[in-house]
Each structure stands twice: as C-alpha cells, then as structure tokens.
Amino acid sequence: MISIQNIQFRYPHGEFRLTIPEFSATQGEKVAIVGPSGSGKTTLLNLLAGILTPASGVIEVKKTAINDLNDANRRDFRIRNIGFVFQDFELLDYLTVFDNILHPYRITGALKLSEEVRQRAIHLAERMCIAGYLKKHPGELSQGEKQRAAICRAMLPNPSLILADEATGNLDPANKTRILDLLFENVDAHEATLVAVTHDHELLPRFDRVVDFQAFPSGGGL
Amino acid sequence: MDSLYLAWQYVRFNKAKTIILVASITLIAVLPLALESLLTESERQLLVRAESTPLLIGTKGSALDLVMNSLYFDDEIPELMTMEAVERIHDTQFALPIPLYVRFQARGHPIVGTTFDYFEFRRLSIDQGCPLTMLGDCVLGAKAAELLGIGPGDDLVSSPDNLFDLAGVYPLKMKVAGVLAPNHSADDLAVFVDLKTAWVIQGLGHGHQDVTRTRDNSVVLKRADGNVAANAKLYHYTEITEDNLDNFHFHGDMSIYPLTAIIAVPNDEKSGALLRGRYLDRDDTEQAFLPAEVIDGLLQNIFRIRNVIDSVIAVVGLAMVLVIILVFTLSLRLRQREIQTIFRLGCRRAMIGRMLLAEIVLILSVSGVLCMAVLGVVNANAEELVRRLLMG
Numbered sequence: 001m002i003s004i005q006n007i008q009f010r011y012p013h014g015e016f017r018l019t020i021p022e023f024s025a026t027q028g029e030k031v032a033i034v035g036p037s038g039s040g041k042t043t044l045l046n047l048l049a050g051i052l053t054p055a056s057g058v059i060e061v062k063k064t065a066i067n068d069l070n071d072a073n074r075r076d077f078r079i080r081n082i083g084f085v086f087q088d089f090e091l092l093d094y095l096t097v098f099d100n101i102l103h104p105y106r107i108t109g110a111l112k113l114s115e116e117v118r119q120r121a122i123h124l125a126e127r128m129c130i131a132g133y134l135k136k137h138p139g140e141l142s143q144g145e146k147q148r149a150a151i152c153r154a155m156l157p158n159p160s161l162i163l164a165d166e167a168t169g170n171l172d173p174a175n176k177t178r179i180l181d182l183l184f185e186n187v188d189a190h191e192a193t194l195v196a197v198t199h200d201h202e203l204l205p206r207f208d209r210v211v212d213f214q215a216f217p218s219g220g221g222l
Numbered sequence: 223m224d225s226l227y228l229a230w231q232y233v234r235f236n237k238a239k240t241i242i243l244v245a246s247i248t249l250i251a252v253l254p255l256a257l258e259s260l261l262t263e264s265e266r267q268l269l270v271r272a273e274s275t276p277l278l279i280g281t282k283g284s285a286l287d288l289v290m291n292s293l294y295f296d297d298e299i300p301e302l303m304t305m306e307a308v309e310r311i312h313d314t315q316f317a318l319p320i321p322l323y324v325r326f327q328a329r330g331h332p333i334v335g336t337t338f339d340y341f342e343f344r345r346l347s348i349d350q351g352c353p354l355t356m357l358g359d360c361v362l363g364a365k366a367a368e369l370l371g372i373g374p375g376d377d378l379v380s381s382p383d384n385l386f387d388l389a390g391v392y393p394l395k396m397k398v399a400g401v402l403a404p405n406h407s408a409d410d411l412a413v414f415v416d417l418k419t420a421w422v423i424q425g426l427g428h429g430h431q432d433v434t435r436t437r438d439n440s441v442v443l444k445r446a447d448g449n450v451a452a453n454a455k456l457y458h459y460t461e462i463t464e465d466n467l468d469n470f471h472f473h474g475d476m477s478i479y480p481l482t483a484i485i486a487v488p489n490d491e492k493s494g495a496l497l498r499g500r501y502l503d504r505d506d507t508e509q510a511f512l513p514a515e516v517i518d519g520l521l522q523n524i525f526r527i528r529n530v531i532d533s534v535i536a537v538v539g540l541a542m543v544l545v546i547i548l549v550f551t552l553s554l555r556l557r558q559r560e561i562q563t564i565f566r567l568g569c570r571r572a573m574i575g576r577m578l579l580a581e582i583v584l585i586l587s588v589s590g591v592l593c594m595a596v597l598g599v600v601n602a603n604a605e606e607l608v609r610r611l612l613m614g
Contacts, residue, residue, distance in 0.1 A: 051566055072570055079568025090563040094235030095228075106224040107569040107577075113224070137235070153567075 001027040001193045002048060002161060007057035009040075009047060018043050020057070023211070027160070030187065030194040032204050035213025041197040044213075045163045048195060049082050050074040061161055076110040083154030083192075085183070087166040089146040091138040091153075098134040101125065101152045111157055124152045128182055144175035148182060155186045162187055164196035168203070180206065225573065229580035240585065243549065247589035248596065250539045254532060255593070256600045260611070261528055263604040265521055268294075271407055272517035274344075277317065277486040277494055279307065279501065279510045289516045292322050292483040294408045295332035299325055302480040307508060309477065314500065316493035317486040318343075323420040324482050327381045328396070331366045334412045335420025341402075343487060346409055350374050351400030354416050357470060358462025359399040365410035365606075367401040374400055377461075378413065380423045394423045395461035406605060421472065421479055422462070429459040429470035486510065550582070 004023040010016065018040040025031045033041045046052040047059055050066040059067050062081060066074055091100045099106075101121045105113035125131045128148040130141075138146055147167060154162060167183065168176040180203055187194045196207070204210050233240040271293050280288040281301035290296035311319035320343055323335035340346075341353070351374025354361055360378055367373055376398045396415065404410055421427050433442060433450045444451040459466050472479075488494030501510035554561075561574055600607065 049566070075568045075570050077568075082568075084566055086563070086566075090559075090566075092560055092563070094232045099231065103564075104567050106228055107564055107567065107573050110568070 001025055001029070001062065002195070003058075003060045004047075005058045007047065007054045007059065009043060009052065009054045016040070016043075018047075020044065025193050025195060025209075027193055028188070028191045030184065030206075030208045031196070032207035032210045033195065033197045033213060034199070034201070034204065034210060039213040041213050042165055045084075045165050045195065045197060048161070049084060049163055050078050076108065079104050079108045080110050080157060081159050081161060083157065083159035083162045085147075085150055085154045085162065085164040085167040087169045089138070089143075089150040089170075091146055091149055093138055096135050096137055097125070097130060097141065097149045098122075100138065100149055101134075101156055103153060104157055117156070121152065121156055124155060124186075125149075127186070128152050143170055144172075144179060147171060147175070147179050151179070151183055151186065155190070158190055158192075160190075160192050162192050162194045162196075164194065164198075166197050166199065168198065168200060176200065176203065225576040225580040226584070228577050229584050232581055233584055239549075239553075240588075243546065243585050244589050244592065246542055246546065247586065248592045250542045251589065251593040252596045252600075254535045254539070255597055257528075257531060257535070259597065259601055259604055260608055261524060264608040265524065267407070267605070267608055268517045268521065269514070272513040275485055275513045276488055277497065277510055278483055278513050279303075279311070279319075279486055279508060280483040282507055282509045285509065285511055285516045286520060288483055289513045291324050292485065293513055295324050295334060295412050297327065297332065300482055302482060303484070303508060304478045305481060306477045307481070307484055311484065311486055311497070314497060315489075316497040317488040320485040320487065321417055321481045322483045322485065323417055323480065325480075326420065326423050328360075328378050328413050329370055329381065331363075331370070331411055331413050333360075333380060333420060333423065334414050335417045335423075336414065337417060339487075340414075340485070343485065344405065344407075344409060346405055347403045348400045349403040351398070354399055354414070354419075356462070356464070357416065357419055357422065357467060358394065358396055359415070359419070360396040361400045361402060361414045362398060363402050363410040363412045363414070364404040366413055367398075369411075372398055374398055392458060392460045394419070397462075408609065411609065417481075418472070419462075422470065424480070426474075426479060427470055427472040429462065429466050430456050432469060550578075554578070 002023075002025045004020050006022075007018070007020040009018040016038075023044075033044065035041050043052065047054060048061065050059075050069070053067050057067075058065055061077075064077060066077060069077060091097075092103065095103065098121065101124070102113060102118070105111045105117060122131065122134070125134055128151060130145055130148050130152070133141055133145060133149070138149065141149065147170070151167070162183070164183065168179050171179060183194070184206070186192075198204070272289065275293055278288060278292055280292070281303045283301045287296075287298050288300045291298060291300050305321065308319045308321050311317055318339060320337060320339045322340070324332055325335075326333040334340075338353070348361070349364065350367075351361075362370070362372070362378075370378065372378060378396045378398055380393045380396065382393050396413075396419065402409065402414075415423075418427060430452070431441075433452045433456065436442070441452050441455045441457075442450055443453040459469065462470060486494075486497060488497055498510045501508055564574060
C-alpha cells in the first residue's frame, strides 16, 4: 500500500534532517508512530501526504510515486486518496459541521459533490454520533465532537490511506478511546491503511504495528 | 460556484467585518455620485427658475439674496423697497410689474404675498378649491399642502415674526382657499396670499371692533372732534371673516408699503433693455438685473466648490481603498492557518485565489447593489432633496 525507500529530507532553512531507509505498510494495516518531539513524525506524515517533497528517495502510495508527480497532480492525488486528521482538528469556523465534512469536495475539481456524497456524509456523521450537530458551527462543539467532524471530513472521500497526526492529543481519556474506536471502525469499514502519530502509549496495543522514531541530535530517522 | 459558496459562507459568518467593509465601499462610491446628482439637479432647478424670470427689481444690495428670496423663497430677507416702485414701472409701460413680499412663514413654509399676475406668469393652476377671493385667504403649493396635511376649507396660522416680542403682531389665522397643481419648483412649498394679507400679517393693516359705535367705554382712551382713541383693551381680530372683513383697514399711504422685490415682465426685449437702463443711475436706490446672470455666477462658484469637494472625496476614497487593501491583507495573514489547512487537504493554489477573489467580488457586488439602490433613491427624490437640503 505505502512504501518508502531511502528517503532524505531536509528543511530549506534549518538543521533538521530526516533519513528513512525503508518504511512500508500494507492495505488495512494500522501503524502507530511514536517518538520524542522533533524526531520527524509529523514530517513523515507530510512526506507520505505529498505535502513535503524529499531531496532523494521514493515514496509510493497505491503504487504511485507521489514525489514524481507535479504539484497539481500531487494535490489531486492527495485529496482523492489520502485523508488527513489533524491534532487541532483544523475545522473552518465559518462553515457548518456539514459543510466542513463536505469541504474537500468544494475545494477541488478532483472530487465531485453529488447527492450521493451528501447522503454518505450524513450517514458517516450518524456513525460518528454527530448527526445532530450538522447545522452547527465548530465553535458550538466540544473537542471530541470537533475531532469526530474532522475524522468524517478525512473519511468522506473513502481514502485508502488515513494519516492521523496526534488525533487524540487534545482529548480527555474517555474521548480518546471513543475517537480511536470510531477511527478504527471507519478504517476497517473501508479497508484503509492508518498511519497515526501518537504520544499516548496506552493506545499502542490497539495498533497492528508500532514504529518507534529515535531521537537524533540534528533530526530523526528510523 | 463552490468558491462563491465558500466565500458567501465566510462573509456571512463574519457579519460585522463584512458590514463595515460593505458600508465603507458603498460610502466611497455613493458620496461623489450622489453629490454629483444633487448638484446637477440643483443647477437645473436654479437655471430653469432663473431663466424663466426675465427681470428682477429690488433695492440695491446683494443681488443673490434678492434672487434667492424672490425666486426660491429663501428666508434671507433682502433690503425692502416700496409699492411706489410698482407704480413707476407701470408708468413706463415697458413691463408688467409683479410685486412680491416674501417675509413671513407659516409652519415652516414661506408666505408669498403677491398679485394674481404671479399665478398667470408662473402658469400656476388651481388643483383643488378656488383662487384667492378675499383678504385673509391663502392658496397652498402642492407639496406644502401635502406636508401640512391641510386643504381647502382648513385654517393655517402665520408664524410669529419674533416669539419673544410680546408687543408684536398677532399671528393671522388664514383660510385655505385652494391648493395649486404641482409645479416642480419652489412654488410647490409656498403659501400664497394677496399682498394686502401679507401686510395684515405684518400689522400694517388690522381689524378691530368699531370704537365709534361701542358702548363699552373701558376701551376708549379719548374722544375728541369725532376721533376716538382706544386703549390696549381694544380687541383685534386674528382671523378675517366675511363678518369682520369691513373692520379691516390700512393706515397711512399704501404707496410706501413694503415689498421685497418686483418681477418685471417686459413687453419685448427692447422694453426690457430700456427698463434696465432706467436703473443704471448710481444714485438710484433700486437695481434691475437678469436673475439668470446672478445664478450663472452662483453656478460658477458651485463648480469651484464641487471641484474642491471632488478632490477631497478622491483623497478620502483613495485612503479608504488603501485601508480596504490593508484589511484584506491582514485578513489573509489571519487566515494563514486556514489556508494552510486547505492546502494540506489538497486544494490547488488557484482555488485559494478563486475563493479570495469570490469574497472580494461578493463584497463589491453587495456594495454595488447598495450603491445603486441609494443612488436610485437619491435620483428619485433629487428634486425634493435639492429643495430641502440645498435651497433651504
């Protein structure tokens, strides 16, 4: 499903350097990434999403070398195939929950918004127990409800890869478990691959595999 | 359509910011355009009225005050002249003199004392009721009747010249005889009375009980040689009716009774020139001039003022545009995180541009519609607004 070979990455202005000789995950696999802050976990997710481009090496998602795609095609590939769940939810205040879930369909021509998609969004919201909040704005929701809305947004295009960057980091213990249950449930339903960065060691046994990022003085690596 | 939808959601959610932006842009656009429209209308009104008045005669002084008072019934009263001047013009046989006495007001509307010739000269026709028939009658301009909410058969009381003058003349309760058809000029807002009624309002003519026949000696101060002097107890009429009409009288020589101006309607161009020639003597206390010339001079000044106003508005507008650019720039900075999120989701750069453009287009469109609506209202009421705002 995803495979990384000999990745070298360095931010243009900074000392940080990331080297990943090899990393892969199969379809339906749930992989947890752990490691100290600054070790490059989020950078790895951004590389997998095609948001960042490595200096060298190959990143393949669904057998597509995303670092070989041009910027526009990479964006189209990302919005169709990769769902991103952010730690701070990153919902837009001015949109209702329903519009936030549909947002990926409104910002690209790669996805077509149809009645079927709307119905799917409602169904997804029902499964995430936020159907009653669809007309509300994010400001009116609790942290847990916001994260569920963010998961709905990431899941709606049926992505084959879900990237979760400390998706439960801002939640209380009860909500953490609930959100992870819902995330896993949706990932299983779509046979998607999940790569999740987390600091929460209590949650690790629930993942199929745990990858530990080691801290290096000037960056990270596997 | 999606970028427009998202833009609409954004401006709708940020109501206060949007309203301030829309109001600022609307104001920038409306101010010069509305001012232009009102000034154009004021020029038209001033010129039409002035060009339809062939010659104006009044006491030497400010020609502009004289024109504004005589043609637009401005409350700035010019130096007064006397009825003798009317007779002098009659005697020349060069023109028809139409005396005007525009000095008093009734509930904010100018009372215009004149003769029947004025109505014929201005082509004013009665729409309701009848023309002036007796002393104390008044005829209302169409707009004045509408604003005062009165019509034929109702009463209208003249406003006191000075509220604090206890020894002053009593207000006169006038009977509304008729209402004029709309004329779309200053006449619409005026209250027309006979010249003598205007003098009664001033106190030059009055009516009171007949002291020669009264049995109440308490009102008599002195009787001598058939003359009776009354004291302050004597009852003065404040309304002219058919019953007390005969008790109204004027004291002294009416040829020295006051006027504010005379409109002279010359028989022909040559008569007009000859009549004007009569007033060229430096020692003469009166002047004759073409109102159009005075208004032309006024318009030149308006043009100059308009240029200054236009420049000020342009500078303020430029400053406002810069502020709006700053607002959009700051808004972009504040929305960096949102833009980053949209990028990370997979949005193309062009789409971000389209969304921001849609917001600008939306705000400009709403401002444009508002601007057109305001201008529509201003244009529809320009005639009335000019009369109320610019011509008092």
